[in-house]
Every structure is written in C-alpha cells, then in structure tokens.
Amino acid sequence: MESWALQNGKSVSLSEQQLVDCSGPQGNHGCNGGWPSSALNYVKAYGIASESEYPYVAATRSCQKNGGSFKISGYASASGCTGLQNAIQSRPISVTVDATNWSSYKSGIFGNCASSINHAVLLVGVVGGNWKIKNSWGTGWGESGFIRLNGSGSTCGVCSYAGVYPN
Secondary structure: OHHHHHHHOOOOOEOHHHHHHHOHHHOOOHHHOOOHHHHHHHHHHHOEOEOOOOOOOOOOOOOOOOOOOEOOOOEEEEOHHHHHHHHOOOOOEEEEEOOOOOOOOOOOEEOOOOOOOOEEEEEEEEEOOEEEEEOOOOOOOOEOOEEEEOOOOOHHHOOOOOEEEEO
16 A cells, blocks of 8 residues: 555555454454454455545444455554654554543644553654654544644553554
C-alpha cells in the first residue's frame, strides 16, 4: 500500500469498515475489538478496498465485500517508544491505545488517558515531540480526524504493544 502511494504520487484512504466487518476469521471481533496484526493478516490474504468503495458506518455488520485491490505481501513490527519513533520516520504505523476519554477531544495536546488498551489507530508522525494519530471516527472529531498525544512516553498506551506496518 505504501509502495502504491509512492508510485502513484498520492495516498488513498483504505476501508476500516471492511476490517471491522470481514476480518473475524483472522481473530478480530468487529466493534468489540481486535488487533492490527490480525487486520494485516486479512489484507495479506484478501487485499482491502478503498474507503470510498466500502465506507465507514461505525457498526459491525456482515461482510459486504471481501477483499480489494490494495494488497500487501507481509508486515513488520516496531516495539516500544524508541522503535516507533524510528519506524515512523518512513511510514505510518498501526498502534493500539486507550481511547476511553477521547470522545470529547477537540484540539491540542491530549494527555487525559485511562489504562486499558481498547482501540486501534494509525500513528502518522511525531510533531513537536508529540504523537500524531489518525482516528477512524471521521473528520468531524478532533483535529479533522486526528489527535495529538503528549509524546513524553507511552501516553494512552501508544507504546504498550508493538506497532505494525505493511512491508
């Protein structure tokens, strides 16, 4: 997927909803949880559709379309805050976080975290020493769909489990 974006000079938003609906056989549980590595196992096996082909509806439903034209051959991982900081220099990374208190987030640096990993998100960079994360809740939430977490460690558990990315 990353190589497609580099070859074509643009990025494409991929379908989170398809992963929610279709990656159960890989060990995920729709809106009731799952792991980024299980989602990437689905993409490796079947490919994934773009978000415009399979839009987000924020609910688990039956799989509407299995697979898609965006494929990966495998994935790698980055562990701990230092590993994530090094790996994020060249690619976005799927990480898990505690998003319990995120619903009211509007803007700024967030640090009001609880302590249970309960959400998968996309780490897209480090800006001003803070983690910049794309959430799946749409552009009406946060800073146009993004949140900035205090970068002084594993805020909201961002470094607690290995992050994964296609290779």
